[in-house]
Amino acid sequence: MxxxxxxxxxxxxxxxxxxxxxxxxxxxxxxxxxxxxxxxxxxxxxxxxxxxxxxDTLRTDLRDYIWPTNASTVITSSFADYRRTHLHEGIDISTNSQKGYPVYAAREGYVSRIFISRRGYGKMLSVRHRDGFVTMYAHLQRFKDPIESYAKQLQKQSRKYALEVDLDSSMFPVSKGDLIAHTGDTGIGSAHLHFEVRDSSFNPINPFLLPQISSAISxxxxxxxxxxxxxxxxxxxxxxxxxxxxxxxxxxxxxxxxxxxxxxxxxxxxxxxxxxxxxxxxxxxxxxxxxxxxxxxxxxxxxxxxxxxxxxxxxxxxxxxxxxxxxxxxxxxxxxxxxxxxxxxxxxxxxxxxxxxxxxxxxxxxxxxxxxxxxxxxxxxxxxxxxxxxxxxxx
Ligand SMILES: [Zn+2]
Incomplete structure (x- = not known):
């Protein structure tokens, strides 16, 4: 059969x-x-x-997420695209090979993690939203103050460039559309914005399932x-x-x-x-x-x-x-x-x-x-x- x-x-x-x-x-x-x-x-x-x-049950408001930059609506890599050691866990948004475009919080929440490395994600911010879902923004040039100055202070204290710190909701709350950083080329690859959406257990979701994200692309x-x-x-x-x-x-x-x-x-x-x-x-x-x-x-x-x-x-x-x-x-x-x-x-x-x-x-x-x-x-x-x-x- x-x-x-x-x-x-x-x-x-x-x-x-x-x-x-x-x-x-x-x-x-x-x-x-x-x-x-x-x-x-x-x-x-x-x-x-x-x-x-x-x-079968909706657990996040799919319509509540906005496109996270004005750099472009050009995708250079999709969700689950091939990488040598893993499947691509987000989307790559073109920044026209340039740095310094604004990065906006895709949704209301708070900055829940600051991550800085010379490799991988480079400079990265996570924003946790009310329902536990998380958006992530990577390869950033710099964070917006006061996040940037806070990160610099921690780097100075530890005398290391690499930084990984989890924050509670009181430190840096954000509204949807708030400027949180500028695009860059830190970490692996040339200048672009890597954007991820994850659920409360940190499982990556295809950002194109969010209507305001997918409708931005013609x-x-x-x-x-x-x-x-x-x-x-x-x-x-x-x-x-x-x-x-x-x-x-x-x-x-x-x-x-x-x-x-x-x-x-x-x-x-x-x-x-x-x-x-x-x-x-x-x-x-x-x-x-x-x-x-x-x-x-x-x-x-x-x-x-x-x-x-x-x-x-x-x-x-x-x-x-x-x-x-x-x-x-x-x-x-x-x-x-x-x-x-x-x-x-x-x-x-x-x-x-x-x-x-x-x-x-x-x-x-x-x-x-x-x-x-x-x-x-x-x-x-x-x-x-x-x-x-x-x-x-x-x-
Ligand atoms: Zn990427």
Whole structure:
């Protein structure tokens, strides 16, 4: 039988909920036996339900957050984009390679942390809001006084540049839109503003789920498919007769439609991954798309969306991006299958193993594979391929 699931609700209807619930979950994760069928393993299924349930309840006012700078509304990197050691936990906002633009508190709250380092975030401020959610602003040139002078005083006392101090609500309260700092190039990378939204347990949320943040970006350009990869998952898997990753350029048939030019013969269990980029109208930078669905013969087999991360999962970059293809200079491929040990929260209710195509579950002959990619503005592109299951496969 082919594993399928029902079409998901529109993504923005999926609200962000009480993520602290999730932290306790991730802390108790134990390795699973990959031989267990995830579809019949009730403990796994109930745990998946448990993970997802809190997100059906809105726990922060999504409409209350504003764009945190007047530098630009250009995004140079999206949430969960590839980084060598982690998934990107926020968004990068272009400051036109310059420093000194104002940074505004995205919402009412208080400065809850001052962080200064020569590496990583550089100079960074956190603002904690009434509901416990936190916004973070990094690579700053300087803080606004009196925060800057307070930080300087602490640096002087400790005789160190690096500083990490948590503050209570009485020190530096802020209103929405208050100037709190200026953009810079401190820490890693060139001048830009790195902006994060985290829940009260410090789990990163995709800032584009906040309507005032996403609506600031003009985006009518759909994602662009570049390549597809078929990866053997089991020892007996073959693609075009060989037990090795099969990578193919896709062909454009119009701005939103792509095809794989030749049918691909599959046996055993095979994972699909794709190299897709997305850009908004004003943007020369390309980031990853927001959401995927994959269908076989019209039935939904897999879906993912980069809504949020558990703080403890941010290092799982190899679970999402194919490191082998990256090493072989093929680019950043996003996996459309969930391998054992993947604890990322991008997959809604899907269990481990979802998305992989098991040739033994299909009738011999041609089958249609369809991958749909969306950006956060809802622009959509589709890639269609034909895969062939040989008659010789034992059934
Ligand atoms: Zn960043």
């Amino acid at each position: 082919v594993r399928t699931l029902n079409r998901q609700q529109p993504l923005l209807a999926i609200s962000i909920g009480l993520l602290c619930f999730l932290t306790s979950f991730s802390g108790t994760t134990t390795p699973r036996d990959p031989k267990n069928n995830p579809l019949t393993n009730h403990s796994v299924v109930s745990r998946v339900e448990e993970i997802y349930a809190p997100f 985006d009518l350009i759909p994602p662009v498919f570049h390549m597809i990869a078929f990866t053997p998952i089991s020892g007996t898997s073959k693609i075009q007769g060989r037990h090795r990753v099969w990578v193919e350029d896709v062909k454009s048939e119009g701005p939103e439609s792509y095809i794989v030019p030749q049918p691909v013969k599959l046996s055993g269990s095979v994972g699909i991954s794709v190299r897709v980029t997305d850009q908004s109208d004003v943007l020369k930078y390309r980031t990853g798309p927001y959401r995927f669905e994959m269908y076989v013969d019209g039935q939904l087999l897999f879906s993912s969306a980069k809504k949020f991360l558990l703080e403890s999962e941010a290092h799982q970059v190899a679970a999402y991006y194919d490191k082998g293809l990256l090493r072989s200079q093929k680019g950043r491929f996003e996996k459309l299958y969930i391998e054992s040990g993947n604890r990322l929260s991008f997959y809604n209710r899907l269990p481990e193993g979802a998305g992989s195509i098991d040739a033994s579950e299909f009738e011999p002959g041609d089958h249609e594979l369809k991958v749909v990619a969306w950006d956060l503005a809802g622009n959509e592109s589709t890639l269609t391929a034909i895969f062939v299951i040989g008659k010789s496969i034992a059934r």
